[in-house]
Every structure is written in structure tokens, then in C-alpha cells.
Amino acid sequence: MSTTTRIITGALASTLLIAGTAQADREDWPQSFTVGTASQGGTYFVYGSGWANMVADELGISGGGEVTGGPTQNLALVHGGDVAFGLTTMGPASDAVAGKSPLAPGVAMDNVCALFPMYETPFSIAALSDSGITSISEIPDGARIGFGPAASTSDTYFPAILEELGVDFERRNGGWSDLGGQLQDGLLDVVAFAAGIPIPAVSQLEVQTDVNIIQFTEEEQQQVMDKFPVSPFDIPASTYTTLEEDARAVSMWNFAIAGCDLPEDFVYEVTKVTMENNDKMMDVHRSAATTIPENIEYNTVLPFHPGAVRWYEENGYEIDPELIKQ
Numbered sequence: 001m002s003t004t005t006r007i008i009t010g011a012l013a014s015t016l017l018i019a020g021t022a023q024a025d026r027e028d029w030p031q032s033f034t035v036g037t038a039s040q041g042g043t044y045f046v047y048g049s050g051w052a053n054m055v056a057d058e059l060g061i062s063g064g065g066e067v068t069g070g071p072t073q074n075l076a077l078v079h080g081g082d083v084a085f086g087l088t089t090m091g092p093a094s095d096a097v098a099g100k101s102p103l104a105p106g107v108a109m110d111n112v113c114a115l116f117p118m119y120e121t122p123f124s125i126a127a128l129s130d131s132g133i134t135s136i137s138e139i140p141d142g143a144r145i146g147f148g149p150a151a152s153t154s155d156t157y158f159p160a161i162l163e164e165l166g167v168d169f170e171r172r173n174g175g176w177s178d179l180g181g182q183l184q185d186g187l188l189d190v191v192a193f194a195a196g197i198p199i200p201a202v203s204q205l206e207v208q209t210d211v212n213i214i215q216f217t218e219e220e221q222q223q224v225m226d227k228f229p230v231s232p233f234d235i236p237a238s239t240y241t242t243l244e245e246d247a248r249a250v251s252m253w254n255f256a257i258a259g260c261d262l263p264e265d266f267v268y269e270v271t272k273v274t275m276e277n278n279d280k281m282m283d284v285h286r287s288a289a290t291t292i293p294e295n296i297e298y299n300t301v302l303p304f305h306p307g308a309v310r311w312y313e314e315n316g317y318e319i320d321p322e323l324i325k326q
Contacts, residue, residue: 028263032062036074036086039149040067041177043196043287047118048087050284051256051274058273070152071254072096072103078259079109085259085270089121089153089194089252091229094301102151113260113305113325115267116274117295119196119287120251122233123158126202127190128183129210136220141168143189146179153252154194161224161250162192176201184209196254196287197239206241213240215247224250253298258305260325267307275311293317 033056037048049065056063066083068074074086075096095101099108127133139145145162148154150173159171172179172188180201182188193199205211213235216224221232233251237243256274258267274281274291281288293312296304296319303325304312312319 025265029061029266030084030262033084034063035065036068036077036083037065038068038070038074038087038152038195039175039177041175041180041201042070042148043199043285044070044087046200047196047285047287051281052085054277054280054284055270055273058277059269069149070154072101072151072153072156074257075101075109075112076103078257079107079111081111081259081261084262085115086257087118087254088257089254090299090301091157091252092153093255093257094229097301102156111260112302113258113308114296114299114302114323115256115258115271115305115308116293117291117298118254118256119290120231120233121153121194121254122197122235122249122251123154123161123192123194123230124197124199124235124247124249125190125192125214126183126205127212127214128186129212131189131212133190133214134212135214136162136165136167136216139167139169139190143167143169144172144187145169146172146174146182146188146191148179148192148194149173149175152194154192157228157230157252158192158194161228164224164227165220177204180205190214194252196285197235198286202240211240211242213242213247216249218248221248221250253295255299255302257302258308260303260305262305262307264305264307264310267305268310269307271305271308271311275315299323 035048035052038044052063052065071088072092074088077083078086096109099106147158179191183191230250233249234246237245281291309324
């Protein structure tokens with residue numbers, strides 16, 4: 001056998017060995033995966049579906065987003081193995097771990113692991129300009145307020161926030177696109193959004209009519225922060241054409257989650273693809289500007305999946321040992 005033949009044969013053997021090893025590593029991977037998002041017209045649906053498609057393309061596996069009731073339901077779906085991945089916020093996650101989820105009272109959801117930080121969810125309020133409502137204190141008694149899908153982060157926390165601020169209202173639920181349409185048609189007085197910005201339903205409203213984005217006063221912001229697991233947040237003026245200056249609000253962090261029983265190698269590759277392709281994530285939704293590993297510190301509730309931990313530690317990011325799933 002000539003030297004050239006030996007080199008070619010050796011290279012071919014190495015290629016086949018690598019291919020075989022890669023295939024062997026995927027033997028326990030799921031054949032497809034689903035990401036629990038939220039209602040159409042909201043950021044979760046756009047972000048989650050786009051992320052699923054990107055991961056599917058990069059890893060050569062079938063995957064997609066699924067319409068759900070949002071963060072609270074996603075925790076239950078991931079815990080029960082109905083979906084592999086989901087999107088949630090820290091408030092509902094804290095309740096779920098403590099067995100206080102409204103969907104499963106008394107059940108500590110211990111099969112839910114953190115993957116990566118997404119973005120902050122601002123709590124913002126919109127009304128039509130011709131309603132005359134320009135502040136929270138001007139929301140009339142008995143106002144019809146849309147709070148998003150039932151059991152969503154918005155529906156779980158925003159009614160309590162407005163009650164804390166002394167607002168009397170009639171509670172309505174629905175998908176964000178539907179509620180935006182009801183606001184435009186005069187069937188609602190206010191929509192209280194808890195979703196990543198820009199909220200597609202609000203952006204669409206701005207094109208069709210005049211909208212007021214209602215901010216919190218400094219006193220209202222502090223009162224809410226003292227009572228609920230939220231942080232101060234300013235909605236940048238560039239977010240909506242309606243805004244002439246930043247709007248004061250409060251926010252809650254969002255994280256992608258996974259079933260803790262998913263294969264470590266699979267979750268490692270999903271985390272790697274996501275954390276190393278922020279430009280592609282930004283193409284999915286511009287709120288992904290904060291979908292970066294530096295923001296893992298904002299999860300103080302859920303254990304991180306061992307597959308995600310491996311990627312973070314390989315790349316120099318430390319995770320509290322108490323927040324690593326054993």
C-alpha cells in the first residue's frame with residue numbers, strides 16, 4: 001500500500017470514527033422537541049418559536065414552538081414531560097418549586113431545570129389616547145382590564161399589583177392579539193401587559209390608532225417593588241413610536257427551562273448553540289440582546305441542568321453549587 005493510499009485510508013477511517021461517535025452520542029437524544037411558549041401575538045410565542053427553529057436547524061433535529069397559557073403552564077408542562085423546553089419567569093418559577101403553583105397546588109415541581117437567561121419582562125399598561133387615561137390613578141373604577149392568558153405571569157401578578165395601587169377593575173383574559181383588538185374596538189379600557197418588549201400587539205395598535213403607554217410614578221414603582229418579586233425598569237423611548245421619553249416600569253426576569261431528565265449531551269448542545277449565536281437570537285427577537293451567559297446570575301430559584309452547567313463552566317462562568325441539579 002502506497003503512502004498516499006495509507007493517508008487517504010487513515011483519513012477516511014478517522015472521518016467514519018468521528019461520524020460514528022457523533023451518532024453514538026445522539027442515541028439517547030429525543031427525535032424531536034417542543035418549546036412551550038404562550039399565546040400568539042406575545043413575545044414568548046415569537047421568541048420561543050424562533051429559538052426552537054434555530055436550534056432545530058443548527059442541530060439537525062425536528063423542533064418547534066407550541067401555543068400555551070404562558071409561564072405558569074409551561075412549568076407544569078415541562079415538569080410533566082409534555083414538552084421538553086419552555087419559557088418562564090422567576091415569580092411563577094419560585095411558586096412552582098415551593099409547591100404553590102395555582103395549576104398544581106401542593107406539587108413541588110422538581111423536574112424543571114434552568115437553561116439560560118432570556119430577558120426582563122416589563123409590566124406595562126396601554127390605553128387608547130381618546131380614553132383620557134394617562135396615569136394609573138386615572139384608571140376609572142370598574143375599568144375593563146385585559147391581563148393576558150389565564151395563569152400567565154401577567155394574569156398572576158398584574159391584578160395584584162393594580163389592587164395594591166388601589167385600582168378597582170373588571171378582570172378579562174385572552175391572548176395578547178385578541179386583547180389588543182378588544183382595546184381598539186372599545187371592549188376594554190386598559191390592557192396590562194407583562195411581556196418582552198416591543199410587544200407585537202402594542203406595535204400593531206400604534207400603526208392603527210393613538211395609544212398611551214402609561215408609566216408608574218416613582219412612588220408607585222417603589223410600592224410595588226416592596227410588595228412583589230420585581231425590579232425597577234425603564235422602557236426605552238425607542239421601543240414604541242408613542243413614547244417620547246423612557247417610561248418607568250417594573251420587571252421580572254425570564255429564563256428558558258428544560259426537563260431535568262433530558263440527556264446531558266443534548267442539553268449541552270442546545271445551550272452551546274444558543275449562547276454562541278446571539279446574533280441569530282437577535283434575529284429571532286431583539287429582546288434577545290440580554291440572552292447572554294453573564295445574566296445567569298438572575299436565576300436564584302431553579303437548579304441549572306447539568307448539560308447547561310457543563311457549557312457555562314467550560315466557558316468560565318461560575319454557578320452556585322446549590323443551583324446545580326444533582
